[in-house]
Amino acid sequence: MALTGMRGLSVFISDVRNCQNKEQERLRVDKELGNIRTRFKNEKALTHYKKKKYVWKMLYIYMLGYDVDFGHMEAVSLISAPKYPEKQVGYIVTSCLLTENHEFLRMVINTVRNDIIGRNETFQCLALTMVGNIGGKEFSESLATDVQKLLVSSSCRPLVRKKAALCLLRLYRKNPDVVNIDGWSDRMSQLLDERDLGVLTSVMSLFVALVSNNVEAYWNCLPKCVKILERLGRNQDVPQEYTYHGIPSPWIQVKTMRALQYFPTIEDPNTKRALFEVLQRILMGTDVVKNVNKNNAAHAILFEALALVVHLDAEKEMMSQCVALLGKFVAVREPNIRYLGLENMTRMLLVSDVQDIIKSHQAQIIISLKDPDISIRRRALDLLYGMCDVTNAKDIVEELLQYLNTADFAMREELALKAAILAEKFAPDLSWYVDVILQLIDKAGDFVSDDIWYRVVQFVTNNEDLQPYAATKAREYLEKPVLHETMVKVSAYLLGEYNHLLARRTGCTPKEIFIIINEKLPTVTTSTVAIVLSTYAKILMHNHPPDPELQEQIWSIFRKYESYIDVEIQQRAVEYIALCNKGAALVDVLAEMPKFPERQSALLKKAEVAEVDTAEQSAIRIRSQQQTSNALVVTDQRPTEGSLPVSQLGVVRMPSGKMEASTQDQTSFQDQGMTKENGVITEVVPQDVPPADLLGDLLGPLAINGSPATAVPVEQRNQNLLSVVEATPEAAGSLALTTVDNQPNSIQPIVNIAERFNELCLKDSGVLYEDLHIQIGIKAEWQAHHGHIVLFLGNKNTSPLVSVQALILPPTHLKMELSLVPETVPPRAQVQCPLEFVNLRASRDVAVLDFSYKFGTAMVYVKLRLPAVINKFLQPISVTAEEFFAQWKSLSGPPLKLQEVLRGVKPLSLPEMANLFTSLHLAVNPGIDTNPNNLIACTTFYSESTRATLCLIRVETDPSDRTQLRITIASGDPTLTFELKESIKEYLVNIPTQTSSAVVAPSQPQSPVTPVAYNDPGAMLAGLL
């Protein structure tokens, strides 16, 4: 009897299990799929029961990882079956096999609705489960009201209502408007009175989702949450089935405390007192017990309580209590508790006044750095990184260096980067910093990114007293028989610059230095050869009194490389030989590198980017983001001798033609900033583009200050010699930003605004703008022709930002509504400003946000483009080859179908292009075009007047030349075709930076004069000569 139902299924499963290898399994699966396919095709009158059996088999096959690309119809059709068993299978399998946009789902909306509003509870449950798992926007539109009714209905059983609550949550995610109705927050508040804890579990999840998006609407619910915690905490009215190992529903307690973390503060003193009582009880009353499960549950609550206490900025006493608890946890053996102890202690670092207590646990934390569990090691590393400051940097960094020897490969890169950052941020003295970096390179060269060694060179160049020390160290490392290539680069560079400082020491004559470096030359790659050649040229210059033998040796090497295959090397060799014949001019040309202008460390920037790349909504995350980025910015302003503030970058560099090409890729040069002077092209790089990297500085053939005198001897290469001079600090200060009334802006963005905008055109959340005081994040949702953007204005300071104003200049094709922007952003708070868009027609115009605020006496104005661009109103759609070609043929020729050959396209492989298209909401449909070098994509465009318009795109690429391609776009609307084509073109030609709009906040300097920076040594030299 037991087997009569699904005997076929069981037999099939055991067949598959008995397969000896993957090949046999595939054969068995293929056979079964073939069988099912024929049954479905030929036996029209297949019983529901048989269908059910086959559909389960399909799901099993699907789980094994095989694609099941048929039978979806049969699965879906089971939903309409009258009897429970078939209907059940239909619902379960549909929610496993189909995506929310699957067209078949549309066909069953009515059946699903009937099940939901029908009287049969079991059918209601099935339907709600399916919608809750894969319901999309259409479901949201047609079912939300019915689901809401179930949720608040008094006649429904808890079994149904709890599912309705979570189903509504899904529908809300698909369309936030479903709860944008009058009185919803009151209803929510009533729901939180729910006595049945099963329903309350679901309701609380719904509440967390709602409150995380809009705290303001739910203040009335706050006391209810505290009541729930009180009820559960006192174990009042909690049925046995909802106590887990004696603890009243840990899940509800945890969720409720999570919800409370979305409220910035608690105003009402009574509520606050009640909550703190609850929290106090949790903190005091949790002991480590033997039963693992009980322990877990109790600590789940405890850790959530800790997070809430930190969020609420409780009094010092309670905070100390928390730290004391955490101190206990980081020392326990139970790995889960220790893991969470470390993690929560890291969060605790944001609280002032407790750092010292945390530091007292340093030894214990270092032990966890050697734990057998990588998860714990990672947490320990994060914590050590976070707790490091000037007082303990030496200990911690040395500990990290030591750990580097034994650390697993997966962690080494992170370790190296973190050690380098800490050494830079907190170095008690600079020679220690040099030691650390050199040790890092020596021990883990493969994991040390270029940024790290560029930075040490920068420091040494800028600090004269450090130079002899660094050179000595470099010389010492060269003694080692085996050396990492990066070490060769640093040593060669440093010794090239500063070998003369070592002249009187033993083993440090130019010749000896040359010989020891030259030993490494045969084993290094071209990028290192380039540096070594420059070093030789510099050694030659310091060769006093001239040693003809050394000179001949170096020359012979230059001559050898004169015909080298790599252009860069060849050019260097040729130029250095030519320079050598210039006699005295050599000394000028090869003079020591000038100081680098102070700039934000690429490393610190990297750390920052890693930490703020998402506009994640978790309350804790937001706090930590604000704090972390702030900390980095502040420490970055370490006053260095003759330094300029970070925000005012000025750099003189003279890269070769090759460097130029690479810089051009990364930065958007403004044409009007280019002038020709003295045969040297001087480019003014706009302020918003940070120097691409240090590569330009270090690997430029020579540190020549762009001056006529030095340019003369190297005239032969003037053609490809460009001096890139950034706007001087003064010029930048007055010209850097487009201001409403031409007032100077003293505050500069610390992110690349154009880049951020471009990134946000391709994704829906991230940082739009950031400066020292404010971070503006964006989270967007797009739905047909509607758009919903939330701007997160985060104040990074401990004092408020005032006179905050946001004006939107909407282009004609967008209808927009910005909710009220508060005039003040409180300290360390984040304000959300929702923004609604309606798309009226296709256009590439961009909406601009005119944003201003006042901090202290400084008024800051920025103009920010909002990423409400045409591709956001697209929805990808898959079509079959037949549908495609039918449309393709019917849309013949311009203006409906436009074709263009694009040249100068950023080279992308086809998968990369497909990825780009996917980010643009274009569905790539493989298999329609038989030529593998072509790409077909389809999408639908939504606007208020037209609703969905199908757009077809075909890209023909040339595998031998990826910089050109032909694109053809067709749609039923000529404007759309044109605008879409132009838009895609921009993405293809200008990735990643496009300069389509002129309203990037910090605009280019207005006059194309060659800037002369009198306090910048390099530029000053240039000016004098």
Next chain:
Amino acid sequence: MIRAVIVMNTQGKPRLLKFYEFQPPEKQHELTRSVFAVLSGRPDNVSNFVEADAIFGPGTRLVYKHLATLYFVFVFDSCENELAMLDLIQVLVETLDRCFKNVCELDIVFNFNKMHTILDEIIFGGQVLETSSERVLKAVEEISRLEKSSSSVSFVPKSVSGRFGR
């Protein structure tokens, strides 16, 4: 939100896969393999937590339990509490244990349809639906009754499934 529930054996064979954000089957398989690669490398007596950023994207975490020949894995984002997720795995396991009377891998293999039913009563669209295993069992029993009422679908007892198994 819970992103995925994966039950697999210690050889990496999936026994139950449920992704709450759609993933095509190849991707599901790939993710399962990556999870297995991480878990199989972990010694005993370490924590039950693994950062899953590299596999499931930034901010994701993974909690697992290793019981007999099976791994029970929950993948979730920063909105969930790790230990609460670990407790929920325990609820799932306890429910299975009561449902199958000393659950073993074979039960799960041959009753994978039942597994889906049970899981759907505990997690709903990536959210915790029910935490009381009594209530889950009641709901599941009710469903079984309904299934039997028209045609019989009951789960395969171990003694019989043993015949098909290896």
